[in-house]
Amino acid sequence: MLFSGQPGARAELEFRGSAIDLEILEGPGSGMARIWIDGSDARADLVPKSAGGVARLDLYATESGFAAVPLASGLPSGLHRMTLEVVGARAPDSAGELVMIRAAIAGEPAPRWPIWLGTAAAAAGAALALGSLLNWWSGRWRWRPVIERVQIADAPALLLAAVLLTLVATIPAAGPGDPWFWIRLASLAALGLLGTAAPAALATVTVAGWLLAPVAVPLGPLHLNPGELGLAALTGAWGVRATLLGRVEFGIASRHLPLLLLFLGAALAATAAAEYPKVAVRGLRLLVLEPLWLGCLVATYLVGRRRLLLAGAVAGAAGIAAVLAMLSGGIEFFADGQLARLRGPWGSPNGLALVLERGLPLALALALAAAGVDRRIGLAALLLAIAAALLATLSRGGWLAGAVGAAALAQIAWGAARPFLGRWLAPLVGLAVGIGLVISALAGFGADTLDVRLRLWGSAALMAGDNLWLGVGPDNFLYRLPDYLDPQMWREPNLSHPHNLLLDAWLSLGVAGVAALALLLTRSVSVIARGLTGRSGALFWADAGILAAMAAGVVHGLLDNFYFRPELAAFFWLFFAYSLAVERDPLGDRREGLPGDPAVGGRLRPETAF
Incomplete structure (x- = not known):
């Protein structure tokens, strides 16, 4: 057991492994502690960072008790040094600056590749099943001429795509047990459905979403930016169009x-x-x-x-x-x-x-x-x-x-x-x-x-x-x-x-x-x-x-x-x-014939004004 409330007091620990947690006291009298791994704030990747990149734990809690606090993961295997320093600062509601450590847990976490492999296999199986179903529907209901002929004008499609992506990005954070989670997923699915008929509109709002990447959107355990959500919908629309049209649309020569x-x-x-x-x-x-x-x-x-x-x-x-x-x-x-x-x-x-x-x-x-x-x-x-x-x-x-x-x-x-x-x-x-x-x-x-x-x-x-x-x-x-x-x-x-x-x-x-x-x-x-x-x-x-x-x-x-x-x-x-x-389109008036670029009378609209 190590404890101190003296600013500048330090504890150092050498450990082997790629991850480390601390069992540390959280309570109404606890203060703050700064963490280094191998002399680096960044290597303490699981510790919250200040605007200047300083890794600092705020240990204040309304009820007192020891908690396992993760400090770092993904370190190279081998010997590392963890350093903890009492900051001498506390949260506004804290009654003290105490930092108390009961134990450290270090080692190699369980490999995650089986989880990723299983997830990839499940996704591939689902995609094959969906593709088979869509192919059956395409032949039975003749979806190809429908997809090829349905065109939504740019302005309404852009407005609808922007509204849907904004809805997906601004719905309150929620887990699978909350209706908001399913509303967000339904909005994302609607965005992908829109993209099957108006891919250019969905591509446009996805571009804007990517340039706003620092705006994080919680989706269950994931935190994605608006562009990633738009890209997921656009990729789904691209796959559905490829299945229903019987050809792969790809713009890279x-x-x-x-x-x-x-x-x-x-x-x-x-x-x-x-x-x-x-x-x-x-x-x-x-x-x-x-x-x-x-x-x-x-x-x-x-x-x-x-x-x-x-x-x-x-x-x-x-x-x-x-x-x-x-x-x-x-x-x-x-x-x-x-x-x-x-x-x-x-x-x-x-x-x-x-x-x-x-x-x-x-x-x-x-x-x-x-x-x-x-x-x-x-x-x-x-x-x-x-x-x-x-x-x-x-x-x-x-x-x-x-x-x-x-x-x-x-x-x-x-x-x-x-x-x-x-x-x-x-x-x-x-x-x-x-x-x-x-x-x-x-x-x-x-x-x-x-x-x-x-x-x-x-x-x-x-x-x-x-x-x-x-x-x-x-x-x-x-x-x-x-x-x-x-x-x-x-x-x-x-x-x-x-x-x-x-x-x-x-x-x-x-x-x-x-x-x-x-x-x-x-x-x-x-x-x-x-x-x-x-x-x-x-x-x-x-x-x-x-x-x-x-x-x-x-x-x-x-x-x-x-x-x-x-x-x-x-x-x-x-x-x-x-x-x-x-x-x-070097002269601005030749039609490539690719999807999402309909022509007027065999030629693009005049380019005199935006």
């Missing part, structure tokens, strides 16, 4: 598959080699598998002129993010409470800025292309909301990226109208970006932040040198950083990524992943840029806006995150899907 397989293979190899497989598998799901599949489905259903829906969804999601952040009261204080920065559900102001900076040039482009006073007023309001929230983040990297996005949009538009001036404007924009990066690094970030950033890059480079080919795996940087942490960075021990797109990709995906990411990006940019030639109207502005949004993301990615957040990974693959839509 075979010539593009090698690059996708290279990226996927690099991610799988890095995950398999990761020292912390639990977080690596989660990162693989959220950062690679689901966003990539989203891009494939979007490339299938948002083709031709319907890519305007994709551009609108990205801009609209940024507007929703701005409003959510301002209404949620999520504000982060610095400098002893004297400096307030907007962050909302995104966890950090910079995380919010990474979304807003991509939406800003797209909203500006769509506002410039809008026809009608009502649309112009609506898009202007959207643009102002995004700009105001971006300013309120006080993210200098976000400000710089937003300015670069707006400048890139101006360069594209000005260059198209006045080619001579456009040839000079591009170098000037590049020069302005370079000057902005230097000023931001030397002045905007501050001397302390610049020093930390340089030391972080040095630590990340050492880590990359020791893990040259495969990196450390998705989401493993935070857990491996203590082994490479510069002693002068003791105030920033919980940084989750190296704040540089090259180092982040290298450490997360390895050398092959960096090559695949670079090739996918350059190919997509090249296709969209070439497609601007000879284009006009709404499609021109949407194409220019998506290019400017990616420019903003790349610039901020040099100093922060570019890909390795769920919403940023989704944007990358949406950008790739957008380039496929441009490539397959």
Whole structure:
């Protein structure tokens, strides 16, 4: 039995295994304790974290008693050290600061692969049974002509899909014994049913949901983001359509598959080699598998002129993010409470800025292309909301990226109208970006932040040198950083990524992943840029806006995150899907004949206005 209420008192324990729990006293006189595993807050993955990533247990409870509190799981097998420190703080209702430990339980948990294998087998069996039933119905009731002919107009389908996804995301958390749980599942099923007749509408709202990934939606024991729920419904609709139509709808041409397989293979190899497989598998799901599949489905259903829906969804999601952040009261204080920065559900102001900076040039482009006073007023309001929230983040990297996005949009538009001036404007924009990066690094970030950033890059480079080919795996940087942490960075021990797109990709995906990411990006940019030639109207502005949004993301990615957040990974693959839509419809007036893109008189509707 160990106990103390003295601030700074510590207990240390060495243990073998991949998981550890503490039997610790919770009660009206208990205080708070900080936990480290191997000197890292992050490795105590089951302990609640503060905004700064500090692992801290609040032991206050109305009734006194010992409880088994899990601290960590998924650790590499071997010897580890757990450190507990009495914080000397307590909850407002607590009568004391006591921390009392009765026992520690460490070891290897039961393997989970039999559970996953059984679940996968059950899901496969259910899918085969459903497919057989649908095939029988298709032949008996002739569903194929019905599915092919039923078309729901974009506006009503979009409105209904948005309402259903919002309902799924906002219904109160509940377990299977609560009616709300079944109402949420029924709404999700209705969303999938809508997607069988209007897949483009469901794909559009799913795009918006993915860019709001930090908004967690409880579904029984799971916590999913709105985009994941939309993706599940869209995948179900895709499977039902494939069964009833007797063909698989897939918008990725075979010539593009090698690059996708290279990226996927690099991610799988890095995950398999990761020292912390639990977080690596989660990162693989959220950062690679689901966003990539989203891009494939979007490339299938948002083709031709319907890519305007994709551009609108990205801009609209940024507007929703701005409003959510301002209404949620999520504000982060610095400098002893004297400096307030907007962050909302995104966890950090910079995380919010990474979304807003991509939406800003797209909203500006769509506002410039809008026809009608009502649309112009609506898009202007959207643009102002995004700009105001971006300013309120006080993210200098976000400000710089937003300015670069707006400048890139101006360069594209000005260059198209006045080619001579456009040839000079591009170098000037590049020069302005370079000057902005230097000023931001030397002045905007501050001397302390610049020093930390340089030391972080040095630590990340050492880590990359020791893990040259495969990196450390998705989401493993935070857990491996203590082994490479510069002693002068003791105030920033919980940084989750190296704040540089090259180092982040290298450490997360390895050398092959960096090559695949670079090739996918350059190919997509090249296709969209070439497609601007000879284009006009709404499609021109949407194409220019998506290019400017990616420019903003790349610039901020040099100093922060570019890909390795769920919403940023989704944007990358949406950008790739957008380039496929441009490539397959280079003049904006050719019909590909894919589902979800009906033509008017054999040709797409005029593209003169959005």
